[in-house]
Amino acid sequence: MTCPGSRMFIAPFLVTVLLLLMPLSAMASPAAVSVGLSVGACKAVFSAPGGQISLKSASGGKASFRSGVSIEAVSPGVIRAGSVKLKLPVSISGNALMKWNDRPYRGHFKLTQQGGAFNVINVLGIEDYLKGVLKMEVNPAWPLESLKAQAIIARTYALRNKNRHGSSGFDLCALNHCQVYRGVNAEDPVLSKAVDLTRGIVLRYQGAYAATFYHADSGGHTADVSSVWGSSIPYLIGKPEPQKYQSPYSNWQVSMGLSEIQNILASKGVRVGNLTGIAVSSRDSAGRAVNLTLTGTGGQTTIKASQFRTMIGPDRVRSTFFTIGGNSPGDPLPMPTCAPGPANEESPPLSAKDEQMLIAFTQQGVFNTEELMDMLIKPQRRGFYLRKALEKQSGVGVPVKATSSAPSFAGGRVTFTGRGWGHGVGLSQWGAKSLAEAGWDCKRILKHYFPGTVLSRLSN
Numbered sequence: 001m002t003c004p005g006s007r008m009f010i011a012p013f014l015v016t017v018l019l020l021l022m023p024l025s026a027m028a029s030p031a032a033v034s035v036g037l038s039v040g041a042c043k044a045v046f047s048a049p050g051g052q053i054s055l056k057s058a059s060g061g062k063a064s065f066r067s068g069v070s071i072e073a074v075s076p077g078v079i080r081a082g083s084v085k086l087k088l089p090v091s092i093s094g095n096a097l098m099k100w101n102d103r104p105y106r107g108h109f110k111l112t113q114q115g116g117a118f119n120v121i122n123v124l125g126i127e128d129y130l131k132g133v134l135k136m137e138v139n140p141a142w143p144l145e146s147l148k149a150q151a152i153i154a155r156t157y158a159l160r161n162k163n164r165h166g167s168s169g170f171d172l173c174a175l176n177h178c179q180v181y182r183g184v185n186a187e188d189p190v191l192s193k194a195v196d197l198t199r200g201i202v203l204r205y206q207g208a209y210a211a212t213f214y215h216a217d218s219g220g221h222t223a224d225v226s227s228v229w230g231s232s233i234p235y236l237i238g239k240p241e242p243q244k245y246q247s248p249y250s251n252w253q254v255s256m257g258l259s260e261i262q263n264i265l266a267s268k269g270v271r272v273g274n275l276t277g278i279a280v281s282s283r284d285s286a287g288r289a290v291n292l293t294l295t296g297t298g299g300q301t302t303i304k305a306s307q308f309r310t311m312i313g314p315d316r317v318r319s320t321f322f323t324i325g326g327n328s329p330g331d332p333l334p335m336p337t338c339a340p341g342p343a344n345e346e347s348p349p350l351s352a353k354d355e356q357m358l359i360a361f362t363q364q365g366v367f368n369t370e371e372l373m374d375m376l377i378k379p380q381r382r383g384f385y386l387r388k389a390l391e392k393q394s395g396v397g398v399p400v401k402a403t404s405s406a407p408s409f410a411g412g413r414v415t416f417t418g419r420g421w422g423h424g425v426g427l428s429q430w431g432a433k434s435l436a437e438a439g440w441d442c443k444r445i446l447k448h449y450f451p452g453t454v455l456s457r458l459s460n
């Protein structure tokens with residue numbers, strides 16, 4: 001990163017330059033985070049209306065300014081603040097709320113070298129940081145307990161991901177990649193209350209910060225992390241929503257041309273010649289697509305449904321809870337989740353293939369409500385029901401892809417009909433909202449979505 005030459009730069013509102021020894025704000029405590037606001041900046045304006053700004057270089061140089069200062073990169077590792085040159089890294093603190101490029105931020109700033117430019121970093125306490133984050137994640141009008149759950153999740157996420165951008169000199173970026181952070185402008189009194197009421201509380205699993213994934217809407221059943229990202233995490237398992245709810249994402253449908261899908265996939269390195277068909281080749285226990293088979297003139301390949309969704313665009317194919325064709329996926333199969341480990345003493349657990357067959361039969365409506373309830377209450381009887389269904393079908397097993405209505409690709413188009421929005425792992429925001437409305441507190445909500453984790457308070 002380079003910046004335009006070292007032209008003389010006159011700060012428009014620089015009043016005085018005071019080469020005084022100014023006390024800097026306290027060094028970052030363990031409960032502080034550093035957030036990268038701008039990477040490779042050439043210019044920046046810092047102000048502290050009604051106050052004073054102090055700059056301190058790690059190599060010893062210092063400068064103070066009343067109200068504000070404009071800063072410019074002059075050469076690799078060197079900035080000019082007003083008429084003073086300072087070596088990076090430089091800390092910037094103020095005795096009033098400071099603004100960077102007219103946007104207010106709590107805490108203080110740090111500038112670090114980025115080639116011939118600099119990075120602008122906001123260093124602040126974790127609680128203040130969360131107040132600048134939460135509005136981008138939740139709606140302040142939602143029930144307080146769901147907002148508190150989200151505050152705990154965001155706090156845990158930030159601390160678990162500290163140093164994620166260590167090579168650039170900060171912990172977290174201010175974008176979607178980490179958590180969207182907008183400083184004081186994004187603060188909201190209700191969300192600040194949710195942060196204050198959960199101050200220092202995080203979610204841990206076996207002592208470590210838990211991986212607090214969340215998504216907008218599970219569509220009725222959360223996803224097992226292993227079916228989305230491969231590795232298995234004990235507290236990120238697929239679970240049915242405790243109660244039904246409606247969200248703007250409960251049902252969706254998207255239609256796309258096979259050629260468009262083919263072009264997108266090819267640009268990501270997935271090629272089957274001319275794409276002629278797509279089928280769901282396996283589903284998880286809830287009915288969520290896990291693998292897709294793509295058929296083309298050049299052959300066939302299998303791709304993870306979550307990968308497919310990411311490639312096509314997670315805002316178009318909103319979840320992997322879809323069928324191909326015009327039919328909406330059925331209600332998620334209620335699977336026992338609270339049965340203690342070796343509950344199936346009467347018969348061995350079903351194999352993955354048997355599970356899939358059972359799900360296929362369920363989706364075909366082979367079982368009535370009473371039978372489904374019986375399986376839910378007595379999971380050990382699922383083998384019995386599977387055999388019964390197989391007998392009904394003259395012993396012919398049903399491959400999973402037969403559960404979707406045979407997809408037709410009329411006009412070279414394919415229609416995905418689905419439920420929910422997001423990867424489905426961890427907490428469902430619309431699910432949490434509905435549970436808070438039903439009187440669940442944040443602790444109970446988090447215990448449901450992250451079973452086996454515990455809430456604990458930071459030690460400082």
Ligand SMILES: [Zn+2]
Nearest residue numbers: 172173177178
């Ligand atoms: Zn990031």
